[in-house]
Amino acid sequence: MSASPLALAGDAPVSTQRVVNDFSIQVATANGSGSQTANTVLMRSIFQMGVPVSGKNLFPSNIAGLPTWFTIRANHKGYIGRKKEYDFLVAMNPETAREDVEKLQPGGAAVYDEPLGLDKLRQDVVFYPVPFDKLAGPVCPEAKLRKLVRNMIYDGVVAHLLGIDFDEMRKALVKQFGPKKQKAAELNWGAVLAGKEYAEKNLPKRDRFFIEPMNKTQGKIIIDGNTAAALGCIFAGVTVLTWYPITPSSSLAEPLISYLERLRVDKESGEATFAVIQAEDELAAVGMAIGAGWAGARAMTCTSGPGISLMSEFIGLAYYAEIPVVIIDVQRVGPSTGLPTRTMQGDTLKNAVVSHGDTLHPILFPCSPEECFSMAQDAFDLAELYQTPVFVNTDLDLGMNNWMADPFTYPEKPEVRGKVLTAEDLNRLGGFARYRDVDGDAIPYRTLPGTNHPAAGYFTRGTGHTETAAYSEREDDFINNMDRLARKFEGLLNHLPPDETSVNPRARVGLLCCGTSRYAMEESQDQLAQEKGLETSRLRVRAFPFGPAVEDFIDRHDRVYVIDQNRDGQLLSLLKLRLSAERVAKLRSVRYYGGLPLDARTVTEAIVAQEGI
Amino acid sequence: MSAVETPAPAPKKTNRLGFEIIQYRGGKTTLCAGCGHNAITERIIEACFEMDVQPWQVAKMSGIGCSSKTPAYFLGQSHGFNGVHGRAAATATGALLANKHLKCIVVSGDGDTASIGLGHFMHMLRRNPPLIYIIENNGVYGLTKGQFSATADVGSRLKSGTLNTLPPIDCCLIAIEMGATLVARSFSGDKKQLSVILKACLAHNGLAVVDVISPCTTFNDHDGSTKSYAYMKDHEEPIHELGWIPSYEDIHVEIEEGASQEVEMHDGSRLLIHKLEHDYDPTDKVRAIKYLHEASQRKEVLTGILYVDRGKQTLIEQLRLVGQPLATLPERLTRPPREALEKIMDEYR
Structure with missing residues (x-):
């Protein structure tokens, strides 16, 4: 590499040492400007060069116009958490450009939209002005698309400056658009090249940041936690999904639905082995899932904090009446509407005890796409094994950002369907008591409605009940049942993933x-x-x-x-x-x-x- | 010597499944003596018996309230689910998703359906799940000691004398408007009519909503109530007389042009309608709605089968579910093969 460390103008004592594969790039744009594609391509290019990378999208609760930031962290040691500081800025949003430059680390670099005139703001930063509008015109004759293509230009500029391999960038771009959108891919590739050519001619390398090939990402995938959880549900054999749209969990339901349609519809008959309902609210969403779980489906809903608040009463019913249901909570910032597009572990305490009276619920805490995949499966098995609601507490950071991960392993164990008595079992046993602890593990047996046997039926209720599911307000019946539920909860320790x-x-x-x-x-x-x-x-x-x-x-x-x-x-x-x-x-x-x-x-x-x- | 013959005990009546009516009974009612709900329970028992309903294919669903207790009093061999207030529409829909072959009977009340659960009721109507939704409508909250419900009429009074000034929600009007495919209103005291209506509901493949005026003898059966036995006797206006011919009986009936109508149900049974209101055609949505509005202005309570639509897809048909219940699908049908995961992983590389 010929570029030599530069002497910066100004007095600040700034390191000029080469920084290789250990810095953060911040791209500042406006929401709805289509920058997501450009950012993903940039991130994937670094990933494909074997450098550990993470991407965090910081976006507003808005469809278009408000400021958005995307941070790409490259780190040779494999740190993929957020880093507060950023070293390399792409300033595309006039509204935030000044502040963005001010926050840049000393010795950093900024590619910016030329008309913003940012280069006088700081002395300790390298500036690269790029006339994006002028470059976009020739690449994209169609004025309507120019706003989107403009973003691909910075990919070309940044890749040239940082030494990102253009072959990898082309691969990343083609992958991003997919085989059906090749024309769009070519248009965007034209923009990347325009950026590259401009940078070659006009922007001699003066900053100290470099991406160099490594071999630390071989065999890995890049995926967001929500899609990973959706795939987990698919391979867990989910049969009923009832949900209500809410950020940040809608992007879990949506890939789940498309994978269900892809993998679980008979090609010839068009018949589905699943049912999905977008409910009228979260109360109905969980109510339907509970009705389905009661009747034997592998049933789930996904939501975020405000949804759990609404589901609270129904969750208590499922706990007390002992009905399996999986609730994936992609947590966001509360209280109230809070910061709906930001991340928080906001429901750690609530989900453990949600609903009135004495209720206790198991929670799984995934930290990665791999665990979103595996724990979604664990959740279905645990729910049916223990006949109880099971929470998976993920969060917006995990759910909506792209993460490096190892490819998911196919489940080797069969689905756990729990203690369900069939008509043959009932013939053998003569009958059953719905809430009796027969095996000493506090988990009772259940039957499914529609079981073809006169002794199968029982009455499920949220009111006090005896072992035989009869209505009871007796003190001893109530205490015995609550004690058994407490024992059942402790039994979970035998089946939860270890710390x-x-x-x-x-x-x-x-x-x-x-x-x-x-x-x-x-x-x-x-x-x-x-x-x-x-x-x-x-x-x-x-x-x-x-x-x-x-x-x-x-x-x-x-x-x-x-x-x-x-x-x-x-x-x-x-x-x-x-x-x-x-x-x-x-x-x-x-x-x-x-x-x-x-x-x-x-x-x-x-x-x-x-x-x- | 003359032999005195002791008469043989009369053979117990059984239905075509070989069940006696006792097999359709449930626990003893804990509701007040004279409660309209008990009469409805009896009609449900009879209708299920006469329609040869397989008890263990039935799921009885309810919310919370006096009405919601009643599933414990009929079909004791069936699965029952007494859930949370106002949301039986949700649990019932979910149960049907898990097992589309269930015969789902929801019993709800006016507080359950017209207040706390109105949102769920409306959206259930849009979806047309194949289930029977019975509203035992007495205009008051019984279990909480007699507050007005949202179906109470303007001008009706509580026992304490409190006047209701808010307009009532007419669950039948909403049901017709929003997509239920069989809508009926009846009176718990009208044994014959309610029986035929319930049979029609059992024969119907789609959402059947029945609003049954069912007086609360403790809190809403006084002068000044519009949901009392006395008021209903004076104001009930049946729009037709109903007859029923089960699917297995081959009886020819003369249809008098303009005065009677025969509707074939999904199971092949036939509903005979002898019109008392000559213009009333229960297959005409717009006119049914108009009629209900006009009757309400005349302070009449129209009863009968107000609306039938046999053409609309049910929720289960829209979802194109496989034949076997989702609940019992084997793993080979619910877990895609190893290659499917490998292919997906390649797409994310």
Whole structure:
């Protein structure tokens, strides 16, 4: 590479050392300008060069016009959590351009739309003006499309400046458009080349950032968590999906529906092995799923926090009447409508206990597309095995952003359908008591409506009931049943995915989190070790109720920092509900609730402050 | 010597499945003596018996309220599901998705359907799931001690004298407008009419909505109520006399031009309609709606089969579900093969 580090104008002492495969690119555009395609192509090109990469789309609750940012982080060490700071800016949005430039790291670089005239704003940044409108004209004769094509031009410019392989970029672009939109792909490729040519002629390399080939992404896929969860549901054998649109879970239901149509419709007869209903609201969505679960379907709904609030009464019914249903909660920022397009672990506490009276629900906490896929399957098995609602708590960051992942493994185990008695079973047994603990595991047997046997029927109710499902207001009946439900809940520990632990025998301090906090937690461990010499262990809980590993982990450490993506320390509160006072006394709290994906620096700073180091 | 013959006990009446009526009964009612709902329960039992309904193919669904308790009092061998207030439309729809062969009978009340569950009711109407939705309509909330419901008429009074000034919601009008394919209104005291209506509902493939005025003897059977036995005796206006010919009987009936009508049901049974209101044609949606509005202005409660549409696709038909219930599909039909996953993974590489 011939480009040499530059001497920047101005006085700021800025490093001019080459930075290879370890920086963040921020693209600032307006919502609805079609930048998503350009950003995905840019991200995929880096990925295809073997460099670990992550993409975070920060978008407003709006169809078109408001500011949107897309951050691509390339990191040779494989850190894929959000990084607060960005080093390379593409400034396309006049509304935010000044602020975007101000936030750029010293020694950074900015490609910007020439008329914005940003180059006088800072002395410690390299500026690359590009006349996007002038370049777009010749590439795209059709004025209507010019706004979209304009974005592909910055892909060409950035790829040239950073040394991204154009063959890889072409592959990424062709893939993005698919075989049916080749004409559009060619038009966009023309724009990439226009950007490349402009940069070659007019923009000598003056910044210090480079992408160079590695081999760290071989065999991997790029997928968003919502699609991964949808595929998990497909391979779990889902038969009924009833849902109501809400960001950020609509983009789980939609790929699920298209995969169902692709994989589960008989090509000849046109008959479907599934039913999907877009319900009138979340109450109906979960009510239908519960009705379907009651009648034996692998039934699910997907929603976000506001939807769970509405479903609360029905969830209590399913808990108490013991009906399987899977609820995937792609969490977003609350309370109320909150920040509907930003991420939060907002329902950690609520989903564990949602509904009135004494209710307890299992929750699975995926952190990656792989786990979205596997845990969606676990959820269906657990729901039918335990005859109870099962939550999968994912979040907007995991659900709606693109992640590198290992290809998903085909499920080897058969579907678990739980204790369902058939007509033949009833012939053999003579009858059954719906809520009797026959096997000592507190899980009763059920029959499905339509079972061809006179002894199959029973009456399901949300009111007090006896072992034989008869109405009862008796104190002993009620207590016996509630105690059995509590035992059943504890039994879940035998079937939940185990927590992920990495214990450093020298460490006195532990870090504990769930879900997507994982990435910031792991990177923060390295920061703490390198910058402060603080060695730490980590534990990521993968399910509620918490397994024995949590207690063991706390016992091995003096202090355990519980990392929460919410204001009130919801994971911490949930731990407190289940742990002894001695163990609770060891817990500390790290909380972030600004709506962006959690970053390592925030975790590190909070721990450093509390440790006084 | 003359032998005295003891008469043999009369053979117990059985239906074509060989069941006696007792097999269609349920638990003992816990509702008030004289409650209209108990009469409706009796009619459901009779209709299911006479229509040879297989009890263990039935799912009885309800919400919360006096009416919603009644599924415990009929078809004791069937599965029942007493869910949450106002949302039996949702649970029933879900149950049908899981098993399209279920004979789904929903019992709801006016509080359940016209207030807390109105949204679900409306959207169920649009979808036309093949189920029977009975509204036991007494104009008050019984279990919470006699507050007005949304079907109470303007000018009707509670026992305490409180006057209702809000217009009522007419569930039949909504049902016809929004897409139910069989809509009827009856009176719990009209045994013959309600029986035929329920049989027609059982024979119908689609959403059948029956609004049954069912007086609450404790809270809404006084002077000043428009849902009392006395009021209904004075104001019920049957639009037709109904007869029923089961599918297995081959009886020819003379149809008098203009005065009577025969409607063949989905199961081959025939509904005989002898018109009392000469212009009334239950297959004409717009005129049915007009008639209901006019009768309401005259303070008449029109009863009978108000609307029938046998052509509309049911929800199950729209979804093109496979023959076997989704609930019991084997894994080879619900989990796509290994190659399918591999192909998808390639697409994300």
